[in-house]
Amino acid sequence: MTLRLTAFVDGPLDTNAYLVGDDVTLEAIVVDAPQGVTPDIDEAIRAGGFTVSRIVLTHAHWDHIADANQLRAATGARVLAHPLAAERLANPDPALELPFEIPAVTLDGTLDEGDTVPVGEHTFTVMHLPGHDPAHIALSSPADLLLFSGDIVFVGGHGRTDLPGADPEIMNQTLARVLTLAEDTTVYPGHGQPTKLGAEVTWMQALAQS
Numbered sequence: 251m252t253l254r255l256t257a258f259v260d261g262p263l264d265t266n267a268y269l270v271g272d273d274v275t276l277e278a279i280v281v282d283a284p285q286g287v288t289p290d291i292d293e294a295i296r297a298g299g300f301t302v303s304r305i306v307l308t309h310a311h312w313d314h315i316a317d318a319n320q321l322r323a324a325t326g327a328r329v330l331a332h333p334l335a336a337e338r339l340a341n342p343d344p345a346l347e348l349p350f351e352i353p354a355v356t357l358d359g360t361l362d363e364g365d366t367v368p369v370g371e372h373t374f375t376v377m378h379l380p381g382h383d384p385a386h387i388a389l390s391s392p393a394d395l396l397l398f399s400g401d402i403v404f405v406g407g408h409g410r411t412d413l414p415g416a417d418p419e420i421m422n423q424t425l426a427r428v429l430t431l432a433e434d435t436t437v438y439p440g441h442g443q444p445t446k447l448g449a450e451v452t453w454m455q456a457l458a459q460s
């Protein structure tokens with residue numbers, strides 16, 4: 251009845267991936283696919299006896315998608331992202347020199363505002379949260395008080411708004427939406443440690459009201 255959650259940190263930008271599994275049905279999803287994460291996730295899947303149904307990409311930035319094809323090959327899961335991510339995934343542009351290539355990713359399906367992502371007996375709802383990337387989504391479970399926030403909410407701040415496709419004003423509107431969730435929601439971000447939404451309310455409110 252509980253969700254088993256394992257975090258992985260990988261790639262040059264220390265990007266988080268999460269394996270989220272129902273401990274009864276052993277169905278799981280993976281959130282994000284940083285470079286090099288596949289062997290560790292594969293091991294955790296085998297150790298836990300999980301079957302991965304979906305790989306959800308929170309957005310199309312290279313550090314969150316680099317291992318999507320390997321993860322799909324290792325798990326047989328479907329790779330899903332927001333419809334606006336498809337073009338960038340087909341032509342990933344890291345905008346900086348990397349010692350490895352970011353392969354193109356073809357989606358098996360899309361996730362938009364209000365869509366649901368089941369994990370065994372648990373259900374996540376998709377929130378479309380632009381501001382950092384127009385294709386950014388987060389996964390929220392009000393029943394489990396969980397939010398996979400990608401690069402929207404970190405400890406003490408939000409994702410960059412100076413990148414192509416980013417917009418500080420839209421980010422502030424997005425933060426206002428996230429603030430409608432319960433304050434004891436645990437936030438699992440795309441970078442850094444988890445936090446409680448209540449611990450982030452002060453800076454978020456200041457921006458949301460600006």
Ligand SMILES: [Zn+2]
Pocket residue numbers: 309311382383401409
């Ligand atoms: Zn990003």
